[in-house]
Amino acid sequence: MIEIENLTKRYGDTTVVDDVTMTVEEGAIAVIVGTSGAGKSTLLRMINRLVEPTSGRVLIDGQDTRSIPEDALRHRIGYVIQGHGLFPHRTVAGNIATVPRLLGWDAKRIAQRVDELLNLFQLDPAEFAGKYPHELSGGQQQRVGVARALAARPALLLMDEPFGALDPVIRSKAQDDLLAIQRRLGTTIVLVTHDMEEAFHLGDRIAVMDGARLLQYGTAAELLARPAEGFVERLVGTAERPFRLLSLASVRDALEPGPAEGEPVPVSASLRDALSKLIWTGRDALPVADEAGAVIGRIGIGGILLRGRRPS
Numbered sequence: 366m367i368e369i370e371n372l373t374k375r376y377g378d379t380t381v382v383d384d385v386t387m388t389v390e391e392g393a394i395a396v397i398v399g400t401s402g403a404g405k406s407t408l409l410r411m412i413n414r415l416v417e418p419t420s421g422r423v424l425i426d427g428q429d430t431r432s433i434p435e436d437a438l439r440h441r442i443g444y445v446i447q448g449h450g451l452f453p454h455r456t457v458a459g460n461i462a463t464v465p466r467l468l469g470w471d472a473k474r475i476a477q478r479v480d481e482l483l484n485l486f487q488l489d490p491a492e493f494a495g496k497y498p499h500e501l502s503g504g505q506q507q508r509v510g511v512a513r514a515l516a517a518r519p520a521l522l523l524m525d526e527p528f529g530a531l532d533p534v535i536r537s538k539a540q541d542d543l544l545a546i547q548r549r550l551g552t553t554i555v556l557v558t559h560d561m562e563e564a565f566h567l568g569d570r571i572a573v574m575d576g577a578r579l580l581q582y583g584t585a586a587e588l589l590a591r592p593a594e595g596f597v598e599r600l601v602g603t604a605e606r607p608f609r610l611l612s613l614a615s616v617r618d619a620l621e622p623g624p625a626e627g628e629p630v631p632v633s634a635s636l637r638d639a640l641s642k643l644i645w646t647g648r649d650a651l652p653v654a655d656e657a658g659a660v661i662g663r664i665g666i667g668g669i670l671l672r673g674r675r676p677s
């Protein structure tokens with residue numbers, strides 16, 4: 366768990382992070398969004414003390430980060446930046462091994478960990494371990510960057526625009542990979558992004574910053590239903606609100622009894638995806654299938670539209 370308490374950063378007379386307080390629960394993903402220059406990266410970098418706070422404090426699992434030596438702190442906390450930041454003259458394996466080597470792991474343990482991570486990120490060790498960063502695609506470099514950050518099994522991962530340089534298709538895949546790996550390892554993540562779509566997709570809670578201040582910190586549903594100020598409402602995207610609400614709910618939430626014609630929709634699909642299928646196929650309802658493929662009911666357009674309405 367990360368507890369950020371009254372954290373402030375000033376450069377001269379300019380306050381770039383102003384009295385921010387927020388808590389990230391263990392195993393959760395907190396996403397920080399906001400305008401350019403709002404102080405997002407500075408807030409993130411105060412967590413691992415790459416930037417020293419002017420005042421306030423950060424507790425990690427109850428321990429004040431000022432009481433942890435900086436080296437030890439950075440070994441405990443994975444850090445991923447945009448454009449991956451890989452060392453160009455080290456191989457993929459060498460890059461991933463960076464922190465384990467600093468921690469003095471033996472060669473066998475390091476090699477095992479490198480293999481394990483490459484497999485986790487669907488990069489065949491035989492093919493990729495010996496390659497250099499310039500021999501990889503952008504998406505592969507980004508995966509190696511995340512693998513490197515996870516190498517010493519940090520309980521906490523900080524990510525600054527990690528997918529900013531990726532094209533939309535690879536980006537979406539990278540987000541899904543991250544979610545799958547995060548759920549599996551239980552890593553606590555704080556991620557900075559410009560992209561609201563990414564924030565809604567990844568964030569258990571979303572922190573909205575503007576002009577150095579934290580305007581709101583809540584779940585996606587809270588931000589949509591009760592945006593704190595006009596700025597949050599605009600950022601959430603007024604025209605997008607119904608669709609974002611539908612993205613947050615699954616077909617299970619609007620499952621109806623009875624038959625319907627057509628290709629079944631998975632019960633785990635989002636209502637947004639179900640609506641898209643209904644529009645595309647020109648139907649008012651489609652059958653719904655469970656994980657095993659058995660039809661368990663139907664999803665109708667009326668039920669979906671009700672769930673895209675402004676929450677009361």
Ligand SMILES: Nc1ncnc2c1ncn2[C@@H]1O[C@H](COP(=O)(O)OP(=O)(O)OP(=O)(O)O)[C@@H](O)[C@H]1O
Nearest residue numbers: 376381399400401402403404405406407408557559
């Ligand atoms: N070392 C520094 N010295 C002086 N000012 C700084 C320093 N680092 C950051 N700033 C200023 O602090 C403000 C916040 O910067 P920060 O990088 O945290 O914003 P951000 O929200 O992450 O922006 P972006 O989305 O554009 O990356 C900016 O106005 C920036 O110019």
